[in-house]
Structures are given as structure tokens and as C-alpha cells.
Amino acid sequence: MIFDSHCHLDPRTYGGDAGVDAVIATAKAAGVTRMLTVGAGYGDGTAARAVAVARRHEGVWASVGVHPHDASTLDDAAMEALVALALDPEVVAWGEVGLDFYYDNAPRDVQRDALRRQIRVALELELPLILHDRDSEGETLEILKDEGAFHGAGVLYHCYAGDVPQMRELVALGGYVSIPGTVTWRKAEQTRDVVRAAPPDRLLVETDAPFLTPEPLRGRRNEPCHVALTVDCVAAVMGRPRDEVARLTTENACRFFGI
Numbered sequence: 001m002i003f004d005s006h007c008h009l010d011p012r013t014y015g016g017d018a019g020v021d022a023v024i025a026t027a028k029a030a031g032v033t034r035m036l037t038v039g040a041g042y043g044d045g046t047a048a049r050a051v052a053v054a055r056r057h058e059g060v061w062a063s064v065g066v067h068p069h070d071a072s073t074l075d076d077a078a079m080e081a082l083v084a085l086a087l088d089p090e091v092v093a094w095g096e097v098g099l100d101f102y103y104d105n106a107p108r109d110v111q112r113d114a115l116r117r118q119i120r121v122a123l124e125l126e127l128p129l130i131l132h133d134r135d136s137e138g139e140t141l142e143i144l145k146d147e148g149a150f151h152g153a154g155v156l157y158h159c160y161a162g163d164v165p166q167m168r169e170l171v172a173l174g175g176y177v178s179i180p181g182t183v184t185w186r187k188a189e190q191t192r193d194v195v196r197a198a199p200p201d202r203l204l205v206e207t208d209a210p211f212l213t214p215e216p217l218r219g220r221r222n223e224p225c226h227v228a229l230t231v232d233c234v235a236a237v238m239g240r241p242r243d244e245v246a247r248l249t250t251e252n253a254c255r256f257f258g259i
């Protein structure tokens with residue numbers, strides 16, 4: 001049993017509802033029996049679509065939030081709609097939220113403001129936070145600390161891209177890291193170092209589907225069943241049996257999401 005802690009099962013990417021249903025069935029047949037579909041990152045209506053998918057499928061949960069790319073869209077009405085969705089029992093996290101200074105799709109001040117507002121809402125709703133941090137040079141972590149995010153329901157860095165000292169700081173604060181399929185890529189030595197050094201009770205695995213397909217399937221559209229390749233790689237790097245890593249990362253995900 002494996003938990004894909006971060007995928008985007010948006011019907012617009014996978015050929016409609018029937019396509020999403022097929023992708024989920026394939027994942028379950030491959031032993032990926034639990035998934036969190038992220039209700040952020042594809043503009044308007046993404047969160048509602050994620051919640052609808054989670055409602056339709058046992059073993060699939062959703063998050064809601066506004067991705068840093070879309071930070072300019074977070075007005076009061078959008079926040080109100082997200083909060084209403086977050087009350088659904090299928091919603092077990094807020095995110096993905098954070099800072100992306102690599103793409104800079106929204107002005108940095110707007111990104112900072114959206115992150116702070118969403119941390120406050122997640123704390124109020126007692127939902128754990130899923131973070132997206134790209135090239136913020138530590139600013140995401142500074143804002144999390146400043147807003148008291150580590151005193152809430154939890155902090156998870158998805159698609160972890162930091163180095164070992166940064167991971168250690170995050171873990172010392174109570175945070176979790178999620179390892180994507182890129183860990184299988186030849187040049188990802190830093191991610192493999194993080195896997196070796198991280199406390200095993202703070203590691204999750206994810207696909208970030210439809211992106212970041214692991215080797216040897218790189219170049220194809222990613223989907224949750226491929227998280228099994230990431231588990232194989234993480235197990236080899238940790239020097240532990242695959243089943244143990246599958247169980248461990250599933251337990252961590254369930255604890256983090258409170259399910």
C-alpha cells in the first residue's frame with residue numbers, strides 16, 4: 001500500500017472525469033491505494049474539481065488553496081469560496097501555497113501576502129499546510145515561522161528541493177518533506193542525500209502528477225501509479241525493504257493529514 005501525497009488529478013489534464021477515474025483505478029491496481037489531489041495551481045475552479053474527485057473516490061482526499069502562481073487571484077470572494085470548500089470532510093489540508101521566485105508569475109509582494117493570509121486561515125481551520133517553495137532563498141520558512149505555522153496542524157514541503165541542512169532545520173521545527181519522482185533522476189544527488197539524512201518518520205512520497213515523471217518513464221505524462229518507482233528508489237537509497245518504505249511513508253502521510 002502506497003500513499004501518493006501530492007498529485008493533480010484535474011479532469012482537464014486527464015481527459016475528463018472518466019480519464020481521472022481510469023487513472024485512479026490504475027493506481028489502486030498498482031497498490032497506490034491512497035492519494036491526495038491538490039486543489040490549487042490550475043486557476044479558477046481547481047479546488048472545487050479536486051473536492052469533487054475526492055468525493056467520488058474512496059482513498060482519495062483533497063486540499064484547497066491558491067498556488068503562488070495564481071496569488072493575484074486571491075481576493076476576499078475567492079478566499080470565502082475556498083473556506084466553504086475546506087469544510088468538506090474530504091478536504092484534509094490547505095495548499096499548495098508558498099513562494100515561487102523562479103517563475104515569478106505573480107509579483108513577489110502579492111505572493112507574500114497570499115501566503116500569509118492562507119497560513120492564517122489554515123491555522124484557524126486547523127488544517128495542515130502544503131508548501132511550494134521555489135527559489136525563495138529561505139523566505140518561505142521565515143514567513144512560516146513569523147506566522148506561527150509550526151504551532152498548527154502541520155507543515156509539509158512538497159517536492160522537496162532543499163539541501164540537508166535546510167531539511168534538518170525544517171524537521172527540527174516539526175515539518176515534513178515529500179520526495180518526488182525526480183529522486184530517480186541522475187542529477188538528483190542532493191535529493192538522495194536528503195532521503196539518507198531525513199528522519200524516516202518525516203518522509204512522504206509523491207508524484208506531483210502530471211509533472212516530474214520518474215525514470216525510466218521520464219518524458220511521459222505522470223500519474224499516481226508511478227509513485228511506486230519513487231518508493232523503489234527511496235528504499236534503495238535508504239537501504240530498507242521496499243514494503244517497509246511503502247508502509248512508513250503511508251503512515252507518515254496518514255498522520256500528517258489526520259486520516
Ligand SMILES: [Zn+2]
Nearest residue numbers: 006038096208
Ligand atoms: Zn503540485
